[in-house]
Amino acid sequence: MTLLSAESLAKRYAGGGVTALDGVSLHLSAGETLGLAGASGSGKSTLARVLTRLVEPDVGSIRFAGEDWLALSGAPLRRRRAKMQMVFQDVLGAFNPRATVASVLEDPLRIHGIVPKGERARAVAALLDRVGLPAAYAGRSIRAVSGGERQRIAIARAIATHPALIVLDEAVSALDVSVREKILELLVTLQEERGIAYLFVSHDLSVLAAVAHRIAIMEAGRIVETGPTARVIADPQSPAARALVRAVPRLVIA
Amino acid sequence: MTALCEIRGLSVTYRGEAAPALGGIDLDIHAGERLAIIGESGSGKSTFARALAGLLPEGARVAGHMRWTAGSSPQPGRDLGFVFQDPTASLNPVLTVGEQVGEGARRHLGLSWKAAHSLAVEMLEKVRLPDPERTAKAFPHQLSGGQRQRVAIAAALACGPGMLVADEATSALDMVVQAEIVALLGDLVGAAGMTLLFITHDIALASGFADRVAIFRKGALVEAGPTRAVLAAPEAAYTKTLIASHRDLATPPLIRAVAPLIRAVAP
Numbered sequence: 390m391t392l393l394s395a396e397s398l399a400k401r402y403a404g405g406g407v408t409a410l411d412g413v414s415l416h417l418s419a420g421e422t423l424g425l426a427g428a429s430g431s432g433k434s435t436l437a438r439v440l441t442r443l444v445e446p447d448v449g450s451i452r453f454a455g456e457d458w459l460a461l462s463g464a465p466l467r468r469r470r471a472k473m474q475m476v477f478q479d480v481l482g483a484f485n486p487r488a489t490v491a492s493v494l495e496d497p498l499r500i501h502g503i504v505p506k507g508e509r510a511r512a513v514a515a516l517l518d519r520v521g522l523p524a525a526y527a528g529r530s531i532r533a534v535s536g537g538e539r540q541r542i543a544i545a546r547a548i549a550t551h552p553a554l555i556v557l558d559e560a561v562s563a564l565d566v567s568v569r570e571k572i573l574e575l576l577v578t579l580q581e582e583r584g585i586a587y588l589f590v591s592h593d594l595s596v597l598a599a600v601a602h603r604i605a606i607m608e609a610g611r612i613v614e615t616g617p618t619a620r621v622i623a624d625p626q627s628p629a630a631r632a633l634v635r636a637v638p639r640l641v642i643a
Numbered sequence: 644m645t646a647l648c649e650i651r652g653l654s655v656t657y658r659g660e661a662a663p664a665l666g667g668i669d670l671d672i673h674a675g676e677r678l679a680i681i682g683e684s685g686s687g688k689s690t691f692a693r694a695l696a697g698l699l700p701e702g703a704r705v706a707g708h709m710r711w712t713a714g715s716s717p718q719p720g721r722d723l724g725f726v727f728q729d730p731t732a733s734l735n736p737v738l739t740v741g742e743q744v745g746e747g748a749r750r751h752l753g754l755s756w757k758a759a760h761s762l763a764v765e766m767l768e769k770v771r772l773p774d775p776e777r778t779a780k781a782f783p784h785q786l787s788g789g790q791r792q793r794v795a796i797a798a799a800l801a802c803g804p805g806m807l808v809a810d811e812a813t814s815a816l817d818m819v820v821q822a823e824i825v826a827l828l829g830d831l832v833g834a835a836g837m838t839l840l841f842i843t844h845d846i847a848l849a850s851g852f853a854d855r856v857a858i859f860r861k862g863a864l865v866e867a868g869p870t871r872a873v874l875a876a877p878e879a880a881y882t883k884t885l886i887a888s889h890r891d892l893a894t895p896p897l898i899r900a901v902a903p904l905i906r907a908v909a910p
Contacts, residue, residue: 422898428817428818428819428820429787429788429789429816429817429820430787536684565683565684565844566683566844566845566846566885566888566889566890567683567884567885567888569890570888570890573897574897577897577898580898592817592818592819593818594818594892595890595891595892595894596890598890598891598892598894598896599890599894599896599897599898600896600897600898601898602898618896622892632819633818633819634892635819635822636818636819636821636822637818637891637892638822638845638847638848638850638851638891639847639850639851639891639893640846640847640850640874640886640889640891641847641850641851641870641874642850642871642874642875642886643871643875
């Protein structure tokens with residue numbers, strides 16, 4: 390079942406005249422992870438922002454959950470946003486620095502009317518538990534938790550609204566390897582439990598190799614290659630994909 | 644191998660902090676080697692690099708000693724070059740690329756503006772930036788992240804230092820650019836016979852590149868030795884964990900081969 394499909398998306402930023410997206414089409418099934426890889430400046434973050442309606446495309450169309458996603462605006466768009474969440478690389482930048490963990494998690498529950506006021510504390514505790522954090526974290530300042538814990542909180546906030554799709558933009562790139570592995574495991578488990586689809590943006594193919602069913606390679610605003618993860622990694626066809634495969638550091642033991 | 648610097652009992656405590664960021668470090672740095680300092684966040688690896696380079700912030704308390712075989716500590720900028728993680732922050736936005744690459748040479752080597760400019764152009768060519776004459780006139784914001792890091796390397800090497808410290812110099816870059824910068828650093832250091840201290844969180848990156856590795860954790864040195872020996876037979880449990888948590892393209896995926904919902908509807 391196709392959850393998201395985009396046709397011929399193009400975006401040119403004003404001023405520099407740089408073409409960030411140049412005719413991008415893609416599709417994503419329910420419960421599937423599409424890895425989006427590319428070098429800096431390839432347009433992958435712009436694509437993530439266009440799909441989440443943080444940036445409007447110049448042309449093209451997007452269908453999400455059976456609706457014309459670009460035709461939505463105002464209250465109907467805000468309501469539908471519950472179904473498409475986003476997790477960024479810099480979670481501290483994405484949160485109000487004076488917020489507590491509880492307020493970060495209560496916001497989506499309140500805004501989308503998911504949980505009545507009296508039950509929100511319990512819902513927050515359940516969300517924290519789901520991402521592997523103790524309920525006592527609710528009272529902490531968002532600044533007083535480690536980077537890995539903050540990324541768990543960002544994931545808890547994203548799943549609070551029962552999304553069908555989460556767009557992850559370099560969501561594990563700033564984490565230490567041991568922490569990163571735990572976050573990847575959490576994301577995979579949540580997907581298996583809830584059938585969430587992920588659009589997983591990363592410049593690191595080794596991360597996508599762990600979690601993506603399919604990979605799309607971007608270069609200069611276009612998708613230059615797409616295919617099942619194992620095929621793209623074992624037999625990359627485009628120069629951009631070959632460069633990304635080559636660039637992953639191998640652990641040289643002997 | 645001759646020790647360039649013998650470090651004994653080195654501890655660093657930042658102003659206002661009760662606990663030391665780095666404690667009791669014993670380590671020799673050999674002349675002409677590529678030594679990788681590997682650690683996660685909070686390991687003290689950057690503190691170690693800064694202590695060595697004399698770049699600790701004011702008020703930091705240092706105990707123990709660093710004995711430089713040459714007699715005196717290297718002068719930062721002249722005898723020791725430093726490349727930081729984020730070239731956007733380390734480069735001055737209002738100076739042209741040529742001015743900042745040549746600035747150190749003017750100050751430390753007493754070159755004229757003209758001579759410093761020629762040296763800058765030569766250095767930009769060495770770090771393989773296109774059209775060095777033109778790049779020298781550009782400002783940092785007109786370059787890509789990878790090009791800016793090449794400029795930072797050119798500036799660090801302009802005075803011909805005997806030692807280069809690269810502190811997570813490639814971790815803000817995408818992987819393709821990272822591979823290019825690591826290759827560039829290896830070539831430049833090898834050609835000049837320089838000592839390289841390569842600070843990184845990425846054990847795989849170090850494994851293909853360093854002669855020796857030193858593993859740091861929570862402000863302490865966990866183990867150190869020749870790269871192959873440490874990776875093939877790690878002594879510390881933490882080193883084993885680091886090796887085990889490394890992920891590359893050959894690591895088995897975390898997902899099943901087919902998405903659950905797709906599998907559910909398949910016949």
